[in-house]
Amino acid sequence: MYRTHTCGELRLADAGKEVTLAGWVQRTRDKGSLVWIDLRDRYGITQLFLDGSSDPKLIEQARTFGREFVIQAKGTVIERESKNPNMPTGEIELKVSEFKLLNSSKTPPFTIEDVSDGGDDLRMKYRYLDIRRNPVRQNLELRHRMAMLVRNYLSNLNFLEIETPMLIKSTPEGARDFVVPSRMNPGEFYALPQSPQQYKQLLMVAGMDRYFQIVRCFRDEDLRADRQPEFTQIDCEMSFVEQEDVLNTFEGLAKHLFKEMKGLAFGQFPRMTWHDAMKYYGSDKPDIRFGMKFVELNDVAKGKGFGLFDNADLVVGICAEGCSEYTRKQLDALTEFVKRPQVGAGGMVYIKYNTDGTFKSSVDKFYTPEDLKVIADKFGAKPGDLMLILCGDAMKTRVQLNALRLEMGNQLGLRKPDEYAPLWVIDFPLLEWDEETQRYYAMHHPFTAPKPEDEALLDDPTKWGDIRANAYDIVMNGVEVGGGSIRIHDRTLQNKMFHTHAGLAFGFDRLCSLFGGADSIRDFIAFPKNNAGRDVMSGSPAPIAQEQLDELQIALNLK
């Protein structure tokens, strides 16, 4: 090999050894007759040095090495006088006796450092340089460890990893398919899978009992900030199980990951119904790292002549502990926040419960201190707290209040990336009403089974909104990281519908970003695409040759 050791492994115990290292020049320091080079590879950094006793030719050679040059260095490991406690190799350095230049480097377009001067676009264009930076490299290493942990855990529970096809048949449901014209079957197309959904269910029919796959999925939909046209799922399916079996199994997996990756031990994850999640958090993926649960106020806020409240479907609010000192400016900012189009509330009502026990609110005109005390008691508020209240259509208002709650959580530093609050949200509605098309759609997917006790409601279309599914999401820190359902097993048996298999899929990119303490899944993908689905590093998509089009018997039909 070009090295006897990596740049991260030498220690004091290696002093005196003759070794050879290879790596990238992180930086050089030149003080006349003393030259230091920090040599970097994936495993760490070792300091190389030359001094007055070194061959002058070596010093001359070292001076030709710029940042990111790839060099090989042979020498003796010696103990450093001034040790660096921040580096694993900080007790030693390499007294170089020989250099070899393996490859010179142009000056990179941005610094290869933990905090780089390169903007996002530039670093994406030179992603192969960006990956040299510790933060990116560490994310990919985390991803590797997560994948190995997942595979070994599931394998030990008799899950078989089975590869499903990527060239499949296009199906009209769901998001748009990416399609692939078939040269051998002109006029016909494959599609790329949005998920292995149908295949994993077939594998259960085929008797494989337990399946998983860490698999690429493809969706041709408009990309939002944190979406990729291709993304990775941990896709799973089990036979002869009931909902609790599934939750327990994948909770076990999640706990295993928390333990091995973070050293965190969890008891049983809370299970919250979708109904309660919406009622108390205004979100089907509640962030329960902090409180500020919703408190419904119809019974204590209406009937005081305040028209907005009186006419509203629902009056509901949150209590921000210790925030009664919020200034006018801060409160106005919060009002602006909820009034933004993305949130869409009409306004916000506040009630300060001052430390001296008095109240100050934006509705003092309608509510006496006694009225406000009743409201405060409903909240369980204490002197020093701040209550924030919205009103309007029930579901819409809850969603708006969720936005406000999360904003408060952010402002108060309650949403700490290294705190984890996982939970299951269960009993999703089977169907959701779409205003535009004036019809119901399966909320999860068409194979999801209704809860047996709600099956009778299928006979009454006016009750379809009430049918709950045996569907479940696993949520962490306000992010849905996985979800699944019990499958419809047999529709023809009217009375006894045995739903004997069930599955779940985790968004692996998102799971990695959560464990890595970052917001964006892009940070955990080696070569991600941008919002337009473009890979700016390699220039895809791109036009193809006319010959390719002819061979595929398709033509462009640009509007």
Add this chain to the structure above:
Amino acid sequence: MYRTHTCGELRLADAGKEVTLAGWVQRTRDKGSLVWIDLRDRYGITQLFLDGSSDPKLIEQARTFGREFVIQAKGTVIERESKNPNMPTGEIELKVSEFKLLNSSKTPPFTIEDVSDGGDDLRMKYRYLDIRRNPVRQNLELRHRMAMLVRNYLSNLNFLEIETPMLIKSTPEGARDFVVPSRMNPGEFYALPQSPQQYKQLLMVAGMDRYFQIVRCFRDEDLRADRQPEFTQIDCEMSFVEQEDVLNTFEGLAKHLFKEMKGLAFGQFPRMTWHDAMKYYGSDKPDIRFGMKFVELNDVAKGKGFGLFDNADLVVGICAEGCSEYTRKQLDALTEFVKRPQVGAGGMVYIKYNTDGTFKSSVDKFYTPEDLKVIADKFGAKPGDLMLILCGDAMKTRVQLNALRLEMGNQLGLRKPDEYAPLWVIDFPLLEWDEETQRYYAMHHPFTAPKPEDEALLDDPTKWGDIRANAYDIVMNGVEVGGGSIRIHDRTLQNKMFHTHAGLAFGFDRLCSLFGGADSIRDFIAFPKNNAGRDVMSGSPAPIAQEQLDELQIALNLK
């Protein structure tokens, strides 16, 4: 869960327990008041039974269960009187107290048994039923185990599993790309990767040091018997290595697989140059499970007036031990074999070295017994052996003789599926001449490095055929299961070309088929395609809706 145990786990020690099983009815036997049901799941088969002491309603219910019905059975484990030593559960049976029908089944279109009455086409159409059969299931289980072994082994050697993109840029080299029209970028296309080649090299440039991926690759080429449009590679790359490091690392992986999967221990794999492989085996993927190495005969066969030999570029043959009793008919059949268009020889010469020491050949007219003895000595032949000889253009003849050698190996039962003979074939030519286009192409791929000692030959186009590459294939039993090369690191340094990274990819489907003792990779793919690239089970490829075409701004352009 719908079961307390699997159908494969109950043993004598469980006798007396109340258990619940779930699975598929493999078969039922009905002898009046005695009913047996073999209940099957992935883990095995358990015999259920009812007798005179059972509730008649149960017996009636059991009689409604046909093959492949999915049922749940609750009962007591009892020791069998007549035990079945061929089944792990053969010492017990379940005396059923309750049945539940989970799903009835139509009669499958073929029998769900180890040897089925279903033809290949039918079983592919109903692949989800085919997978229920032991041979197919076991292949997928083998594949799972192989993948886990590979990942854990490489991971322990600091290889990081890194996912590379599947929506990439189309490149004109190599086989044809499958392409994917981009809706968001009309007129532009992604391609599906033929391999992660460029990305894995970029990951080395990015400092990731060691990478692997068990990854889907796509090639839109005409499918031969054992090719799929999408297939799986174990794709690897390493930095700062020389050829020996790569060979040792992946030899270690192969040995690990042999040990864990087969209980076989190997010493160092032989390393054979491409030149010797062609010279002694007529193949760049020699099957060295048996002998019959080529013996070149120019010096002992020419000059005896036999025009065919005298005018040939090369006279070369193999010695089949103990085959001197081959009949006229058998020898004629061998001659027909080599004359088939797929082999393409003009004819075959035989020399029998009879057990009594005499010779009988098809060229007795030109060669005296003494001449034939000289030839026999060159072969190292003994009385009782049969020599088979071809002649003509050197390379063409070697390839033809390879076909004959393998045929003899098959006829003599020397190519045993559970014997493994791995080796490395190294020092491939860098370039190969293509008659049609009258130019050289990279034999492996354009990033392959020439051996340093042959670099000077690059300056002389007449010598290009002699340049050897630092390229290597790993071959097992006449099948190339993997290959790779040292990468061209820097073309501009004339004198010192340091090739510091190298890679290798295994054909994972093929590796599985080898370990599984089967010929076809299809047997190891859950849902394979046929020769026309069609998935007959789900019906892909297929036409897509006009709306989809319009949205993609492409049109069909059928000839």
